Amino acid sequence: GPLSERPLLEVRLGELHTWISTCKFSPQELLGAVHRAWSSYCAKYIHVKQGGPAGISMLLAGYCLLSYGWNYQHFSKTSLGVSY
Amino acid sequence: MLSRLVLRAAPAALRALPPPVAVGVLHTTRPLHTTQQSLAPVPPLPEKGGEVRHGLIPEEFFQFLYPKTGVTGPYMLGTGLLLYLLSKEIYVVNHETAAAACILTVIVYGIKKFGADVGAFADKLNEEKVAMAQSMKDNAMKMLQTAIEEEKKEQWRVEGHSYLFDAKRNNIAMLLETNYRERLLMVYNEVKKRLDYQVAMQTLKRQKEQDHMIQWVEKNVVQSITPQQQKESIAKCILDLKALSKSAHAAV
Numbered sequence: 001g002p003l004s005e006r007p008l009l010e011v012r013l014g015e016l017h018t019w020i021s022t023c024k025f026s027p028q029e030l031l032g033a034v035h036r037a038w039s040s041y042c043a044k045y046i047h048v049k050q051g052g053p054a055g056i057s058m059l060l061a062g063y064c065l066l067s068y069g070w071n072y073q074h075f076s077k078t079s080l081g082v083s084y
Numbered sequence: 085m086l087s088r089l090v091l092r093a094a095p096a097a098l099r100a101l102p103p104p105v106a107v108g109v110l111h112t113t114r115p116l117h118t119t120q121q122s123l124a125p126v127p128p129l130p131e132k133g134g135e136v137r138h139g140l141i142p143e144e145f146f147q148f149l150y151p152k153t154g155v156t157g158p159y160m161l162g163t164g165l166l167l168y169l170l171s172k173e174i175y176v177v178n179h180e181t182a183a184a185a186c187i188l189t190v191i192v193y194g195i196k197k198f199g200a201d202v203g204a205f206a207d208k209l210n211e212e213k214v215a216m217a218q219s220m221k222d223n224a225m226k227m228l229q230t231a232i233e234e235e236k237k238e239q240w241r242v243e244g245h246s247y248l249f250d251a252k253r254n255n256i257a258m259l260l261e262t263n264y265r266e267r268l269l270m271v272y273n274e275v276k277k278r279l280d281y282q283v284a285m286q287t288l289k290r291q292k293e294q295d296h297m298i299q300w301v302e303k304n305v306v307q308s309i310t311p312q313q314q315k316e317s318i319a320k321c322i323l324d325l326k327a328l329s330k331s332a333h334a335a336v
Contacts, residue, residue, distance in 0.1 A: 044133060047129060048130050048131065048132060049132070052133070053195050055133060061140050078176075
């Protein structure tokens, strides 16, 4: 189909910048995109008859990575700069 | 991933409904459902979720790298990335690393040991819910079925109503006939009584007249017998008796 209507995972690597230029960056569009991503993740890993630990563990791992990234300054300061 | 596409295509297929036509029985020319129909019955949940390797990385990542790097590609990528992070101190090893390692060990051990049991328990709960809903639906269907049968029986009973009404009509006709005949009999009896009365009156009157006349004639006759005639008749009777006795003596 047309480039602007395809979801992100079907866009080839070479057309990525054109795809980014076609998508709109208004708050409603961003909220819609976030909502769509969240509901597709839920439908795939959480709302199933026999889910496993995979659904929540990926969320927790993402949370760990995110919090590490936010607190990176603190980590680097305590290990590199100051020795106790 | 592809199953979601199928699910997204379903509302598009449902939107292409046929245009409304005039239904002969109901005499409507406008469509009955003007809003878009909801997707009922709701499609059932998929059996298993997306494949995830080692509990963290979706299978699609391995499939994505397979054509270029084969089976060991993602693992090499992971090892290289880890060593890069550690050597460049982008990931700092501190006390929290040890804590994280212990916690992860315990979590993985717990999941491996008790995962299946917890899953079976949750499945049992789900099954109970579904069974209850199913039983309610079955009960409702059974009740509606019995209601349909009862209705059919009622319709069959209505056919017998004509016989009932014929019998009732016969009964009423018989009652009317009986009543009519009773009254006829009553009229006949009353008339006969009156006529008998008249007849009795007449006979009584004649009898009384006869008796009275006889008595009067007797009384007059007795009165007409004077004493002189009485003596003469008695003397005559004595003479006759003497003559008779003489003849009787002569006969003996």
